[in-house]
Amino acid sequence: MNMSLGRGAGERLVVIGGDAAGMSAASQARRMRSPGELEIVAFERGRFTSYSACGIPYWVGGDVPDRDRLIARTPEEHRARGIDLRMRTEVTEIDVAGGRVRARDLEAGTESWTSYDKLVIATGARPVRPALPGVDAPGVHGVQTLDDGQALLDTLAGASGRRAVVVGAGYIGVEMAEALINRGYDVTVVNRGSEPMSTLDPDMGRLVHKAMTGLGITMVDDAEVTGFPTGDDGRVRAVATADAEYPADVVVLGIGVRPQTSLARAAGLPLGHRQGLLTDLAMRVRGHENIWAGGDCVEVLDLVSGQQRYIALGTHANKHGQIIGTNAGGGYATFPGVVGTAVSKVCELEIARTGLREKDARRAGLQYVTATIESTGRAGYYPGADTMTVKMLAERRTGRLLGVQIVGREGAAKRVDVAAVALTAGMTVERMTSLDLGYAPPFSPVWDPVLVAARKAVKAVAAAD
Amino acid sequence: MNMSLGRGAGERLVVIGGDAAGMSAASQARRMRSPGELEIVAFERGRFTSYSACGIPYWVGGDVPDRDRLIARTPEEHRARGIDLRMRTEVTEIDVAGGRVRARDLEAGTESWTSYDKLVIATGARPVRPALPGVDAPGVHGVQTLDDGQALLDTLAGASGRRAVVVGAGYIGVEMAEALINRGYDVTVVNRGSEPMSTLDPDMGRLVHKAMTGLGITMVDDAEVTGFPTGDDGRVRAVATADAEYPADVVVLGIGVRPQTSLARAAGLPLGHRQGLLTDLAMRVRGHENIWAGGDCVEVLDLVSGQQRYIALGTHANKHGQIIGTNAGGGYATFPGVVGTAVSKVCELEIARTGLREKDARRAGLQYVTATIESTGRAGYYPGADTMTVKMLAERRTGRLLGVQIVGREGAAKRVDVAAVALTAGMTVERMTSLDLGYAPPFSPVWDPVLVAARKAVKAVAAAD
Numbered sequence A, B: 001m002n003m004s005l006g007r008g009a010g011e012r013l014v015v016i017g018g019d020a021a022g023m024s025a026a027s028q029a030r031r032m033r034s035p036g037e038l039e040i041v042a043f044e045r046g047r048f049t050s051y052s053a054c055g056i057p058y059w060v061g062g063d064v065p066d067r068d069r070l071i072a073r074t075p076e077e078h079r080a081r082g083i084d085l086r087m088r089t090e091v092t093e094i095d096v097a098g099g100r101v102r103a104r105d106l107e108a109g110t111e112s113w114t115s116y117d118k119l120v121i122a123t124g125a126r127p128v129r130p131a132l133p134g135v136d137a138p139g140v141h142g143v144q145t146l147d148d149g150q151a152l153l154d155t156l157a158g159a160s161g162r163r164a165v166v167v168g169a170g171y172i173g174v175e176m177a178e179a180l181i182n183r184g185y186d187v188t189v190v191n192r193g194s195e196p197m198s199t200l201d202p203d204m205g206r207l208v209h210k211a212m213t214g215l216g217i218t219m220v221d222d223a224e225v226t227g228f229p230t231g232d233d234g235r236v237r238a239v240a241t242a243d244a245e246y247p248a249d250v251v252v253l254g255i256g257v258r259p260q261t262s263l264a265r266a267a268g269l270p271l272g273h274r275q276g277l278l279t280d281l282a283m284r285v286r287g288h289e290n291i292w293a294g295g296d297c298v299e300v301l302d303l304v305s306g307q308q309r310y311i312a313l314g315t316h317a318n319k320h321g322q323i324i325g326t327n328a329g330g331g332y333a334t335f336p337g338v339v340g341t342a343v344s345k346v347c348e349l350e351i352a353r354t355g356l357r358e359k360d361a362r363r364a365g366l367q368y369v370t371a372t373i374e375s376t377g378r379a380g381y382y383p384g385a386d387t388m389t390v391k392m393l394a395e396r397r398t399g400r401l402l403g404v405q406i407v408g409r410e411g412a413a414k415r416v417d418v419a420a421v422a423l424t425a426g427m428t429v430e431r432m433t434s435l436d437l438g439y440a441p442p443f444s445p446v447w448d449p450v451l452v453a454a455r456k457a458v459k460a461v462a463a464a465d
Helices: A020-032 A053-061 A075-080 A146-158 A171-182 A202-214 A262-266 A314-328 A358-363 A413-424 A449-464 B020-032 B053-060 B075-080 B146-158 B171-182 B202-214 B262-266 B314-328 B358-363 B413-424 B449-464
Strands: A011-016 A038-044 A084-087 A089-095 A100-105 A111-115 A118-121 A125-127 A163-167 A186-190 A218-220 A225-227 A238-241 A245-247 A250-253 A257-259 A291-293 A342-346 A349-355 A368-376 A387-395 A401-408 B011-016 B038-044 B084-087 B089-095 B100-105 B111-115 B118-121 B125-127 B163-167 B186-190 B218-220 B225-227 B238-241 B245-247 B250-253 B257-259 B291-293 B342-346 B349-355 B368-376 B387-395 B401-408
Touching: A011 A020, A011 A111, A020 A038, A020 A075, A020 A118, A020 A314, A038 A089, A053 A146, A053 A171, A075 A084, A089 A262, A118 A314, A146 A250, A163 A171, A163 A238, A171 A186, A171 A202, A171 A250, A171 A342, A186 A238, A202 A218, A202 A342, A202 A349, A202 A387, A202 A401, A291 A314, A342 A413, A349 A413, A358 A368, A358 A401, A368 A449, A387 A413, A387 A449, A401 A413, A401 A449, A413 A449, A413 B413, B011 B020, B011 B111, B020 B038, B020 B075, B020 B118, B020 B314, B038 B089, B053 B146, B053 B171, B075 B084, B089 B262, B118 B314, B146 B250, B163 B171, B163 B238, B163 B245, B171 B186, B171 B202, B171 B250, B171 B342, B186 B238, B202 B218, B202 B342, B202 B349, B202 B387, B202 B401, B291 B314, B342 B413, B349 B413, B358 B368, B358 B401, B368 B449, B387 B413, B387 B449, B401 B413, B401 B449, B413 B449
Parallel strands: A011 A038, A011 A118, A038 A084, A118 A291, A163 A186, A163 A250, A186 A218, B011 B038, B011 B118, B038 B084, B118 B291, B163 B186, B163 B250, B186 B218
Antiparallel strands: A089 A100, A100 A111, A125 A257, A225 A238, A238 A245, A342 A349, A349 A401, A368 A387, A387 A401, B089 B100, B100 B111, B125 B257, B225 B238, B238 B245, B342 B349, B349 B401, B368 B387, B387 B401
């Protein structure tokens, strides 16, 4: 044990986790405090820092030519900025009372304690891997880390057939379906729900279903996977459900992630219903003045429902890191919460959502109306004016915007940002109808699709009472 | 004079002007009131109704195959919905005290009075045509009406050479430059200002200048046109400035528009500094309970500066019409004002602005800081990630967002909508840094360019005091 060997005159900040939230926090703290004022030690159990996990489907699909393009900052670059970064070193215990963490050097196999004045927990998420027969067989892949991506690419390079089965039809599932289509595979998506993209309402998910089928993807709905049958060589050969078997040369798991908070739980830190760490608005772990947490291991405040949510997303992790680094560096910043914006695509189909789905609204005790419209992303007469569908939820009586979902082609996804800002501002759908959005024929009809939806939602609010 | 011949039991609504604002108002009033309750008479001096003037450059450029695609609703369609539409009939006088308008049938040459209970003035804008030698010569074209567009296309079809000169470098000028490039012309843009797009700050206009030059367009800056020399055939052959002559087989005027308010002025209705009609928030002409005005003939409230502005734009005209029709139909709606959003493009270059430029802020008595950043519209590693430049203005001390300008390629223009909503909500740039905008590698870097600009603006606000 070396409790305080090598400490300078200043304080020591320890960061657990070397990806987006952790290294953003470390970097921002370093910008605010010199090495003499604040020593920064960061532990990362893997081989990479600060990389874009969201980019893995595009690397696998061939849009991004090589792995290193996904790495925003290497360990060497972090070290050059005065961060004592310890790679392949896993923190195995947080001693909150003692103000120290125990870490294992995964190469050497040795363990030691490091004390901290300030601690940042950025342990991320772990992918859901169902405990089913064959789940660990060769040919079954997760896609959360760069090593996962490389292993999948190795399997694809050596695969004899071209049949891919994707388990799960959320963001990762649909993005991996696109990646495998781009690699020339016959793709089957096996989905537990009745429609893909359960982050959308089912009526909007249905549009995604139709478009994916149109791309030649075989969609299997309402299907519970029961196992991953293997061949004589021990490799996966199919995905089994209660009713059928889907032959597979490669299987990709895209079932979602859970917060990686076993360390935090063992240390007695507060977790929410989704098992994510609970923080205050300055991203401090509740009840702990000198511990912050951010990224995929925390729950966040949903500004629309007022409830805690769990959303693993790189853009939040970066923002959290920025806030944490500012506060740990002696400044002041807060993260007010999220509205639940997410965008994705399957080939040419763009998918976007923000705010509450119908079931979220009910769960939050909100009564609501809905309005769904079809419009185009450009003036109807302008070339390439493709249809998009916009669904809007507004609160009954008050008319407050509660959520927007958009499915369509070019220009559909980022249009949801208008609704994200309107949600943040607590706007009513009536106020939205007069929003001064950019108009020119190549970019929008004279009434932007979001405004058309707002106009219809205004009528629905009026008709409901 | 037929003061009230043919009136039904109900009231009569008279609409002056058959384009976006006027016919939106008429249509919306008709939705709210049956012909028995409200007679609607609309006068249009031209040959078309409800068409997209904004689409003319794309028709001239060949993106839109024919004129009729630009017409949203024909006179016959309006009549089928119970609107008594009188085409080629120009209102020549408004008698406010008498509650009547005098109109001239331009075909028959006859005049008659029509009384109204409620009046909508939607007389639009007139293009600026400088009183210079040769301005009326064949080959010199405006592009405000469908007839203008057809005349220009006729000239292009008959032109012997391929040299086009565009006078003016605002929205119309740059869009017409694109149209003429697409038609295979050598294009020269003669511009009074030092940079194109005076609706941007000069530093952002400079980026447009560079891009247009890169497209092969000859940009002539700081140039005051002195005349349009003609050849022996009487056709224009050049555009002359104090220093030079620019040979031209065709000349397009894109110098801007002014509110068409001579009728209103003669009637004693209130006009603002820009000669646009002044209305209240329900789009009623100030001081006149039964007269509304909207579209390109009115001034609007700028929500950022608190001052009246003149902005001729189809999307505002449609919104005004909707508000006016609702109120004239006995309902209630208001138009809260604008934030000054505008988007455009020159070939692949997208141009957007919202809120105040530096000189607008000064004029409004606001002190401000600026922040300019470069980022990409997609994750840097994703194919097609092009650079965009975002400039942000924030108020000194309060940090309130004052304006955003964006110049870049795909995905640049409509990103300004985020800032438009944030301006409407009165957000500070610090609040903007945590906006929950859509993130996925094909659509945005992990920090959206608008957020990167907001982060830099926060630092500028802090540094200024």
